[in-house]
Amino acid sequence: MNAQKTGSLIAAIRKEQNHTQQDLANELGVSSAAISKWERGIGFPDVSLIEPLATSLGITIAELxxxxxxENGDANEYENLLSDVVKVSKNEISKKKKISNWIIAITVAVLYLLISIITQKWEITWVVWIVYCFYRIFTEYIYKKY
Known part of the structure:
Protein backbone atom coordinates (compact mmCIF):
# COMPACT_ATOMS: atom_id res chain seq x y z
CA MET A 1 0.00 0.00 0.00
CA ASN A 2 1.27 3.36 -1.01
CA ALA A 3 -0.40 6.33 0.67
CA GLN A 4 0.71 8.69 -2.11
CA LYS A 5 -0.81 6.55 -4.87
CA THR A 6 -3.98 5.93 -2.91
CA GLY A 7 -4.30 9.63 -2.14
CA SER A 8 -3.86 10.56 -5.78
CA LEU A 9 -6.52 8.04 -6.78
CA ILE A 10 -8.96 9.37 -4.17
CA ALA A 11 -8.41 12.94 -5.37
CA ALA A 12 -8.70 12.05 -9.06
CA ILE A 13 -11.94 10.10 -8.67
CA ARG A 14 -13.43 12.70 -6.32
CA LYS A 15 -12.71 15.40 -8.90
CA GLU A 16 -14.10 13.23 -11.74
CA GLN A 17 -17.33 12.99 -9.75
CA ASN A 18 -17.35 16.78 -9.27
CA HIS A 19 -17.36 16.40 -5.50
CA THR A 20 -15.54 18.62 -3.05
CA GLN A 21 -13.50 17.30 -0.17
CA GLN A 22 -16.31 18.48 2.11
CA ASP A 23 -18.89 16.46 0.12
CA LEU A 24 -16.85 13.29 0.52
CA ALA A 25 -16.16 14.08 4.17
CA ASN A 26 -19.87 14.54 4.88
CA GLU A 27 -20.68 11.26 3.18
CA LEU A 28 -18.12 9.36 5.27
CA GLY A 29 -18.65 11.24 8.52
CA VAL A 30 -15.11 12.61 8.76
CA SER A 31 -13.59 16.07 8.48
CA SER A 32 -12.50 17.64 5.21
CA ALA A 33 -9.03 17.88 6.78
CA ALA A 34 -8.93 14.08 6.95
CA ILE A 35 -9.80 13.86 3.24
CA SER A 36 -7.06 16.39 2.50
CA LYS A 37 -4.49 14.35 4.43
CA TRP A 38 -5.46 11.18 2.55
CA GLU A 39 -5.27 12.92 -0.81
CA ARG A 40 -1.84 14.37 -0.04
CA GLY A 41 -0.58 10.96 1.09
CA ILE A 42 0.07 12.17 4.64
CA GLY A 43 -2.39 9.77 6.22
CA PHE A 44 -4.43 6.73 5.34
CA PRO A 45 -8.13 6.13 6.01
CA ASP A 46 -9.10 4.14 9.08
CA VAL A 47 -9.79 0.51 8.33
CA SER A 48 -13.46 1.05 9.21
CA LEU A 49 -13.69 3.65 6.41
CA ILE A 50 -12.04 1.63 3.63
CA GLU A 51 -15.20 -0.10 2.42
CA PRO A 52 -17.48 2.98 2.59
CA LEU A 53 -14.80 5.10 0.88
CA ALA A 54 -14.38 2.61 -1.94
CA THR A 55 -18.16 2.41 -2.37
CA SER A 56 -18.47 6.18 -2.38
CA LEU A 57 -15.78 6.49 -5.04
CA GLY A 58 -17.26 3.65 -7.10
CA ILE A 59 -14.13 1.53 -7.00
CA THR A 60 -13.15 -1.75 -5.37
CA ILE A 61 -11.31 -2.04 -2.09
CA ALA A 62 -8.43 -3.65 -3.99
CA GLU A 63 -8.19 -0.62 -6.28
CA LEU A 64 -8.31 1.76 -3.34
CA GLU A 71 -8.55 -3.90 -15.28
CA ASN A 72 -8.19 -7.70 -15.22
CA GLY A 73 -10.67 -10.29 -13.93
CA ASP A 74 -8.67 -11.03 -10.76
CA ALA A 75 -10.18 -7.97 -9.12
CA ASN A 76 -13.18 -9.94 -7.83
CA GLU A 77 -11.01 -12.46 -6.01
CA TYR A 78 -8.94 -9.70 -4.42
CA GLU A 79 -12.05 -7.71 -3.57
CA ASN A 80 -13.64 -10.61 -1.68
CA LEU A 81 -10.43 -11.27 0.20
CA LEU A 82 -9.92 -7.62 1.13
CA SER A 83 -13.57 -7.21 2.09
CA ASP A 84 -13.19 -10.12 4.51
CA VAL A 85 -10.00 -8.59 5.94
CA VAL A 86 -11.79 -5.27 6.50
CA LYS A 87 -14.69 -7.04 8.25
CA VAL A 88 -12.33 -8.97 10.51
CA SER A 89 -10.46 -5.76 11.35
CA LYS A 90 -13.71 -3.97 12.19
CA ASN A 91 -14.73 -6.86 14.44
CA GLU A 92 -11.37 -6.78 16.22
CA ILE A 93 -11.66 -3.02 16.80
CA SER A 94 -15.18 -3.53 18.13
CA LYS A 95 -14.01 -6.27 20.50
CA LYS A 96 -11.18 -4.11 21.83
CA LYS A 97 -13.56 -1.20 22.46
CA LYS A 98 -15.97 -3.52 24.23
CA ILE A 99 -13.20 -4.94 26.43
CA SER A 100 -11.99 -1.43 27.28
CA ASN A 101 -15.51 -0.38 28.23
CA TRP A 102 -15.88 -3.40 30.47
CA ILE A 103 -12.55 -2.79 32.16
CA ILE A 104 -13.64 0.76 32.94
CA ALA A 105 -17.08 -0.36 34.18
CA ILE A 106 -15.64 -3.06 36.43
CA THR A 107 -12.98 -0.69 37.78
CA VAL A 108 -15.66 1.86 38.65
CA ALA A 109 -17.79 -0.84 40.29
CA VAL A 110 -14.85 -2.05 42.38
CA LEU A 111 -13.99 1.51 43.39
CA TYR A 112 -17.61 2.10 44.45
CA LEU A 113 -17.50 -1.11 46.45
CA LEU A 114 -14.22 -0.17 48.15
CA ILE A 115 -15.47 3.33 48.98
CA SER A 116 -18.64 1.85 50.44
CA ILE A 117 -16.68 -0.61 52.58
CA ILE A 118 -14.21 2.03 53.80
CA THR A 119 -16.82 4.71 54.57
CA GLN A 120 -19.46 2.26 55.76
CA LYS A 121 -22.00 4.21 53.69
CA TRP A 122 -23.95 2.30 51.12
CA GLU A 123 -25.38 4.69 48.58
CA ILE A 124 -28.21 3.07 46.66
CA THR A 125 -26.80 4.29 43.32
CA TRP A 126 -23.52 2.56 44.05
CA VAL A 127 -25.27 -0.69 44.84
CA VAL A 128 -27.37 -0.38 41.69
CA TRP A 129 -24.21 0.29 39.64
CA ILE A 130 -22.44 -2.77 41.04
CA VAL A 131 -25.48 -4.99 40.48
CA TYR A 132 -25.84 -3.64 36.94
CA CYS A 133 -22.20 -4.37 36.11
CA PHE A 134 -22.46 -7.93 37.34
CA TYR A 135 -25.78 -8.36 35.52
CA ARG A 136 -24.16 -7.21 32.25
CA ILE A 137 -21.18 -9.49 32.73
CA PHE A 138 -23.46 -12.44 33.41
CA THR A 139 -25.79 -11.78 30.47
CA GLU A 140 -22.92 -11.25 28.03
CA TYR A 141 -21.33 -14.47 29.18
CA ILE A 142 -24.62 -16.34 28.64
CA TYR A 143 -25.18 -14.77 25.19
CA LYS A 144 -21.60 -15.46 24.19
CA LYS A 145 -21.98 -19.14 25.04
CA TYR A 146 -25.04 -19.61 22.83
Whole structure:
Protein backbone atom coordinates (compact mmCIF):
# COMPACT_ATOMS: atom_id res chain seq x y z
CA MET A 1 0.00 0.00 0.00
CA ASN A 2 1.27 3.36 -1.01
CA ALA A 3 -0.40 6.33 0.67
CA GLN A 4 0.71 8.69 -2.11
CA LYS A 5 -0.81 6.55 -4.87
CA THR A 6 -3.98 5.93 -2.91
CA GLY A 7 -4.30 9.63 -2.14
CA SER A 8 -3.86 10.56 -5.78
CA LEU A 9 -6.52 8.04 -6.78
CA ILE A 10 -8.96 9.37 -4.17
CA ALA A 11 -8.41 12.94 -5.37
CA ALA A 12 -8.70 12.05 -9.06
CA ILE A 13 -11.94 10.10 -8.67
CA ARG A 14 -13.43 12.70 -6.32
CA LYS A 15 -12.71 15.40 -8.90
CA GLU A 16 -14.10 13.23 -11.74
CA GLN A 17 -17.33 12.99 -9.75
CA ASN A 18 -17.35 16.78 -9.27
CA HIS A 19 -17.36 16.40 -5.50
CA THR A 20 -15.54 18.62 -3.05
CA GLN A 21 -13.50 17.30 -0.17
CA GLN A 22 -16.31 18.48 2.11
CA ASP A 23 -18.89 16.46 0.12
CA LEU A 24 -16.85 13.29 0.52
CA ALA A 25 -16.16 14.08 4.17
CA ASN A 26 -19.87 14.54 4.88
CA GLU A 27 -20.68 11.26 3.18
CA LEU A 28 -18.12 9.36 5.27
CA GLY A 29 -18.65 11.24 8.52
CA VAL A 30 -15.11 12.61 8.76
CA SER A 31 -13.59 16.07 8.48
CA SER A 32 -12.50 17.64 5.21
CA ALA A 33 -9.03 17.88 6.78
CA ALA A 34 -8.93 14.08 6.95
CA ILE A 35 -9.80 13.86 3.24
CA SER A 36 -7.06 16.39 2.50
CA LYS A 37 -4.49 14.35 4.43
CA TRP A 38 -5.46 11.18 2.55
CA GLU A 39 -5.27 12.92 -0.81
CA ARG A 40 -1.84 14.37 -0.04
CA GLY A 41 -0.58 10.96 1.09
CA ILE A 42 0.07 12.17 4.64
CA GLY A 43 -2.39 9.77 6.22
CA PHE A 44 -4.43 6.73 5.34
CA PRO A 45 -8.13 6.13 6.01
CA ASP A 46 -9.10 4.14 9.08
CA VAL A 47 -9.79 0.51 8.33
CA SER A 48 -13.46 1.05 9.21
CA LEU A 49 -13.69 3.65 6.41
CA ILE A 50 -12.04 1.63 3.63
CA GLU A 51 -15.20 -0.10 2.42
CA PRO A 52 -17.48 2.98 2.59
CA LEU A 53 -14.80 5.10 0.88
CA ALA A 54 -14.38 2.61 -1.94
CA THR A 55 -18.16 2.41 -2.37
CA SER A 56 -18.47 6.18 -2.38
CA LEU A 57 -15.78 6.49 -5.04
CA GLY A 58 -17.26 3.65 -7.10
CA ILE A 59 -14.13 1.53 -7.00
CA THR A 60 -13.15 -1.75 -5.37
CA ILE A 61 -11.31 -2.04 -2.09
CA ALA A 62 -8.43 -3.65 -3.99
CA GLU A 63 -8.19 -0.62 -6.28
CA LEU A 64 -8.31 1.76 -3.34
CA UNK A 65 -5.55 -0.03 -1.47
CA UNK A 66 -3.44 -0.50 -4.59
CA UNK A 67 -3.90 3.15 -5.56
CA UNK A 68 -4.76 2.43 -9.18
CA UNK A 69 -7.51 0.95 -11.31
CA UNK A 70 -7.43 -2.82 -11.83
CA GLU A 71 -8.55 -3.90 -15.28
CA ASN A 72 -8.19 -7.70 -15.22
CA GLY A 73 -10.67 -10.29 -13.93
CA ASP A 74 -8.67 -11.03 -10.76
CA ALA A 75 -10.18 -7.97 -9.12
CA ASN A 76 -13.18 -9.94 -7.83
CA GLU A 77 -11.01 -12.46 -6.01
CA TYR A 78 -8.94 -9.70 -4.42
CA GLU A 79 -12.05 -7.71 -3.57
CA ASN A 80 -13.64 -10.61 -1.68
CA LEU A 81 -10.43 -11.27 0.20
CA LEU A 82 -9.92 -7.62 1.13
CA SER A 83 -13.57 -7.21 2.09
CA ASP A 84 -13.19 -10.12 4.51
CA VAL A 85 -10.00 -8.59 5.94
CA VAL A 86 -11.79 -5.27 6.50
CA LYS A 87 -14.69 -7.04 8.25
CA VAL A 88 -12.33 -8.97 10.51
CA SER A 89 -10.46 -5.76 11.35
CA LYS A 90 -13.71 -3.97 12.19
CA ASN A 91 -14.73 -6.86 14.44
CA GLU A 92 -11.37 -6.78 16.22
CA ILE A 93 -11.66 -3.02 16.80
CA SER A 94 -15.18 -3.53 18.13
CA LYS A 95 -14.01 -6.27 20.50
CA LYS A 96 -11.18 -4.11 21.83
CA LYS A 97 -13.56 -1.20 22.46
CA LYS A 98 -15.97 -3.52 24.23
CA ILE A 99 -13.20 -4.94 26.43
CA SER A 100 -11.99 -1.43 27.28
CA ASN A 101 -15.51 -0.38 28.23
CA TRP A 102 -15.88 -3.40 30.47
CA ILE A 103 -12.55 -2.79 32.16
CA ILE A 104 -13.64 0.76 32.94
CA ALA A 105 -17.08 -0.36 34.18
CA ILE A 106 -15.64 -3.06 36.43
CA THR A 107 -12.98 -0.69 37.78
CA VAL A 108 -15.66 1.86 38.65
CA ALA A 109 -17.79 -0.84 40.29
CA VAL A 110 -14.85 -2.05 42.38
CA LEU A 111 -13.99 1.51 43.39
CA TYR A 112 -17.61 2.10 44.45
CA LEU A 113 -17.50 -1.11 46.45
CA LEU A 114 -14.22 -0.17 48.15
CA ILE A 115 -15.47 3.33 48.98
CA SER A 116 -18.64 1.85 50.44
CA ILE A 117 -16.68 -0.61 52.58
CA ILE A 118 -14.21 2.03 53.80
CA THR A 119 -16.82 4.71 54.57
CA GLN A 120 -19.46 2.26 55.76
CA LYS A 121 -22.00 4.21 53.69
CA TRP A 122 -23.95 2.30 51.12
CA GLU A 123 -25.38 4.69 48.58
CA ILE A 124 -28.21 3.07 46.66
CA THR A 125 -26.80 4.29 43.32
CA TRP A 126 -23.52 2.56 44.05
CA VAL A 127 -25.27 -0.69 44.84
CA VAL A 128 -27.37 -0.38 41.69
CA TRP A 129 -24.21 0.29 39.64
CA ILE A 130 -22.44 -2.77 41.04
CA VAL A 131 -25.48 -4.99 40.48
CA TYR A 132 -25.84 -3.64 36.94
CA CYS A 133 -22.20 -4.37 36.11
CA PHE A 134 -22.46 -7.93 37.34
CA TYR A 135 -25.78 -8.36 35.52
CA ARG A 136 -24.16 -7.21 32.25
CA ILE A 137 -21.18 -9.49 32.73
CA PHE A 138 -23.46 -12.44 33.41
CA THR A 139 -25.79 -11.78 30.47
CA GLU A 140 -22.92 -11.25 28.03
CA TYR A 141 -21.33 -14.47 29.18
CA ILE A 142 -24.62 -16.34 28.64
CA TYR A 143 -25.18 -14.77 25.19
CA LYS A 144 -21.60 -15.46 24.19
CA LYS A 145 -21.98 -19.14 25.04
CA TYR A 146 -25.04 -19.61 22.83
Missing amino acids: LKGERI
